[in-house]
Amino acid sequence: MNFLYQIAPNLEPLGGELLKCIRQTFQMLMVSGLIAFFLGVLLGVLLTVTKSDGIMRNPILYKFLDKIIDVIRSIPFIILMVLLIPLSRALVGTGSGVTGSYVALIAGTVPFFARQIESVLADVDYGLVEASEAMGFSPTEIIFSVYLKESIPGITRVTMITFVSLIGITAMAGAIGAGGLGDFAIRYGYQMGYRDMIWVTVIIILAIISVIQFIGNVIIKRTTH
Amino acid sequence: MIKLEKVSKIFHSGGKEIPAVQDVTLDIQEGEIFGIIGFSGAGKSTLVRCINLLEKPTAGRVTVDGVELTGLDEKKLREVRRKIGMIFQHFNLLRSRTVYQNIAFPLRKSSLSKAEKDEKINSLLELVGLADKKDAYPSQLSGGQKQRVAIARALANDPKVLLCDEATSALDPQTTKSILGLLKKVNEELSITIVLITHEMAVVKDICDRVAIMELGRVVEQGTAEEIFVHPKEHLTRDFISTASNMDKFLELVEQNNELTRLGTGDKLVLLTYSANNAGEPVISYLAEAFSVKANIIYGNIDILKGKTIGKLGVALSGEPEQMEKALAYIKEQKVEVEVVKE
Ligand SMILES: Nc1ncnc2c1ncn2[C@@H]1O[C@H](COP(=O)(O)OP(=O)(O)OP(=O)(O)O)[C@@H](O)[C@H]1O
Ligand SMILES: [Mg+2]
Numbered sequence: 001m002n003f004l005y006q007i008a009p010n011l012e013p014l015g016g017e018l019l020k021c022i023r024q025t026f027q028m029l030m031v032s033g034l035i036a037f038f039l040g041v042l043l044g045v046l047l048t049v050t051k052s053d054g055i056m057r058n059p060i061l062y063k064f065l066d067k068i069i070d071v072i073r074s075i076p077f078i079i080l081m082v083l084l085i086p087l088s089r090a091l092v093g094t095g096s097g098v099t100g101s102y103v104a105l106i107a108g109t110v111p112f113f114a115r116q117i118e119s120v121l122a123d124v125d126y127g128l129v130e131a132s133e134a135m136g137f138s139p140t141e142i143i144f145s146v147y148l149k150e151s152i153p154g155i156t157r158v159t160m161i162t163f164v165s166l167i168g169i170t171a172m173a174g175a176i177g178a179g180g181l182g183d184f185a186i187r188y189g190y191q192m193g194y195r196d197m198i199w200v201t202v203i204i205i206l207a208i209i210s211v212i213q214f215i216g217n218v219i220i221k222r223t224t225h
Numbered sequence: 226m227i228k229l230e231k232v233s234k235i236f237h238s239g240g241k242e243i244p245a246v247q248d249v250t251l252d253i254q255e256g257e258i259f260g261i262i263g264f265s266g267a268g269k270s271t272l273v274r275c276i277n278l279l280e281k282p283t284a285g286r287v288t289v290d291g292v293e294l295t296g297l298d299e300k301k302l303r304e305v306r307r308k309i310g311m312i313f314q315h316f317n318l319l320r321s322r323t324v325y326q327n328i329a330f331p332l333r334k335s336s337l338s339k340a341e342k343d344e345k346i347n348s349l350l351e352l353v354g355l356a357d358k359k360d361a362y363p364s365q366l367s368g369g370q371k372q373r374v375a376i377a378r379a380l381a382n383d384p385k386v387l388l389c390d391e392a393t394s395a396l397d398p399q400t401t402k403s404i405l406g407l408l409k410k411v412n413e414e415l416s417i418t419i420v421l422i423t424h425e426m427a428v429v430k431d432i433c434d435r436v437a438i439m440e441l442g443r444v445v446e447q448g449t450a451e452e453i454f455v456h457p458k459e460h461l462t463r464d465f466i467s468t469a470s471n472m473d474k475f476l477e478l479v480e481q482n483n484e485l486t487r488l489g490t491g492d493k494l495v496l497l498t499y500s501a502n503n504a505g506e507p508v509i510s511y512l513a514e515a516f517s518v519k520a521n522i523i524y525g526n527i528d529i530l531k532g533k534t535i536g537k538l539g540v541a542l543s544g545e546p547e548q549m550e551k552a553l554a555y556i557k558e559q560k561v562e563v564e565v566v567k568e
Contacts, residue, residue: 128319130317135307137303149321
């Protein structure tokens with residue numbers, strides 16, 4: 001500890017605050033990450049199967065999803081955040097704080113992630129889908145045991161990429177009072193000019209990313225044959 | 226076993242109509258190996274895919290094992306599809322699953338117990354000769370081995386019918402032979418009806434009982450493999466046969482007027498096709514004796530068609546015109562097919 005305080009002197013008075021911010025960042029990552037993951041996979045699958053050559057062809061639904069994803073994706077996150085405050089109030093009862101950030105974080109992540117899932121699923125050889133249809137499998141069974149099962153390495157890869165960009169936008173969520181490491185870095189590193197606190201946040205974020213990447217790489221290695 | 230009645234499939238693509246299959250009627254018997262041959266784009270794949278309704282025919286009826294598939298709803302259709310195995314040119318194995326798991330895949334919906342499934346899979350692995358590869362992943366297998374896995378997988382639900390879409394087209398000749406051997410074994414030992422699509426006459430020659438020739442979405446000729454080989458009617462059929470027995474080389478020589486095939490006045494270049502029970506040789510020596518017609522053999526080939534030999538001889542005949550006529554008539558009498566290639 002003493003050694004740490006020596007190289008980062010501001011850690012001593014700000015340690016408690018830092019821990020709180022780390023907890024907030026984790027909370028944002030966990031909750032919005034988990035929800036965004038499922039929504040993104042769901043949308044990616046829907047885009048894949050409702051396409052004109054998909055197994056549950058539905059041009060109207062496809063067009064609708066396709067457009068809405070493009071629209072949301074083209075709005076800069078900082079604006080999206082403000083735009084979604086009323087929706088957040090309606091859904092989770094507040095438009096600020098950690099809880100108030102979830103809706104925006106999810107909306108900022110899902111469209112990008114859904115597109116990536118779509119492109120991963122497009123790499124699944126259509127021959128496999130056809131063979132499964134010939135074996136008498138239903139579209140739902142094909143989605144789970146062919147599209148998703150065969151794509152685990154690809155899904156893991158894009159999840160890692162998206163996770164890193166989610167960390168990026170959680171830092172911005174500090175602007176609506178969500179706190180977190182980004183907010184910590186702005187308040188102490190920028191406004192107060194504590195260089196050591198900037199370094200501390202950078203190191204913590206790098207550590208989080210490294211852990212995620214390590215886990216992701218293990219999964220990819222285990223599931224690629 | 227499989228009945229196609231006036232089946233048509235029209236694709237709509239970019240505002241245009243593509244009639245991939247037109248008015249095809251076929252009756253495939255239980256236990257036979259039925260070949261469908263045609264050049265690329267003839268509509269072969271579309272036609273087999275109409276058998277298990279992977280492609281919904283735009284007109285006509287499809288009946289498999291007494292059940293009319295064209296009248297079924299999706300759910301029922303999925304059930305009957307389990308009794309129709311299918312294998313593909315590119316194997317279509319699941320990469321994330323081992324050989325064992327690939328074969329287990331279609332069994333997920335079966336009512337067998339875990340132990341019964343295990344026994345089933347192991348016996349299939351024995352059948353296709355891959356018992357030692359059961360824990361390998363498809364990426365670790367050769368093309369021939371992958372197709373063996375695909376065959377085992379297609380047989381997992383004890384189908385009555387096995388559809389093969391260019392199952393050997395991605396394989397070398399040696400491997401093709403061994404896969405065809407396996408299909409033959411499957412056909413004989415498990416009495417499974419096989420529909421085999423190919424663009425190689427050699428495949429038909431090796432294992433098919435009957436064959437249909439397709440062109441531009443239509444079946445232009447069909448019959449037993451022997452009939453087709455010995456008495457081809459359509460030009461297209463002859464093309465396939467000549468490719469299969471190297472005869473195209475001979476015909477090419479004729480076309481180029483090579484000196485080997487150059488004829489004197491009144492000479493005829495004929496192609497004789499005979500099967501084992503009316504062998505060609507004695508006929509030819511008889512020509513010289515009885516009609517003083519000289520026969521000069523330019524080309525010869527023997528095909529083995531499901532164990533039966535079919536010979537082809539390209540012969541230049543010369544002699545008196547009257548004697549030539551008699552000689553040709555005599556040859557025909559011997560049930561040897563004669564085609565005058567050049568006079
Ligand atoms: N889904 C589709 N949409 C539009 N046209 C199609 C479709 N599938 C096939 N066709 C057309 O139908 C025709 C027959 O195709 P098919 O694949 O049945 O031929 P094939 O005899 O199997 O050829 P190959 O030997 O190359 O596999 C072709 O002209 C092809 O372009
Ligand atoms: Mg084809």
